[in-house]
Amino acid sequence: MQETNLQKIIVPLPSKGLIYPIDSPLHKKETITIREMCSDEEDILTSLNLIKTGRAIDTVVKNCILEDNINPDKLLAGDRNSVIIGLVLSSYGNKYNVDVTCEKCPDINKQYEFDINNLPVKYLSIEPAEIGKNEFEFVLPKTKRKITFSLANSEDNREISTTVQKLKSATNSTKETNISTRFKRLILSIDGNYDKTKVSEFIDRRMMPIADSIALRKYMDEISPDIITKQDFICKFCGNEGEVNIPIGFDFFWRG
16 A cells, blocks of 8 residues: 555445455455545646546546555446545535536526535445456346346446547437447347357347337446435526536546
């Protein structure tokens, strides 16, 4: 573990470490130790190159994790969110101001204040097909095909976003491919066949009815561990009351 005079913080791992390989420092760990940010992280967060490549946040995460040999790319998305919230809390405090658009008006509530302290943790609710493997099973309700899939980590989400943008640019189309691209990345096998070509064919040849697609995505969302960022919101203009999810992105991370 790295030595530092900066404040150390222990944050929960919503996955409880159950999806990390046995040789990973995070295997079956329920918490991770991080440190608060310093001027080094400010330099990273103002690096135009890192911002452009989308690596600024992950570089900061890697810097501030005190356990050795942790690859931020392999952090499950919910575990990464927990680290980010811990870093923001320790470095900036619990108040977070962000512009929120009302669904009813729709006016923009400038710099609406949220409290990010003590956000609820949504822990992994089921065990993976095998402890130490990011692999889960699901039977499609309509076609009865047995699917195994992984939950997205930081690298998966970045690659999915990059692929979607490349496809839009290559075809000069406004067609969105978020769902099919995500399925191709995260579905590991179909009826025990782990051939990625077969997985792609299953999706591209329209062999998955929309009922199965919706059911699979719903199940993925239900079991995905994360930090619950939903908070109460009251529009300053029309008085509409509701809940909004606080976005965990670059703006959340950088207050400079």
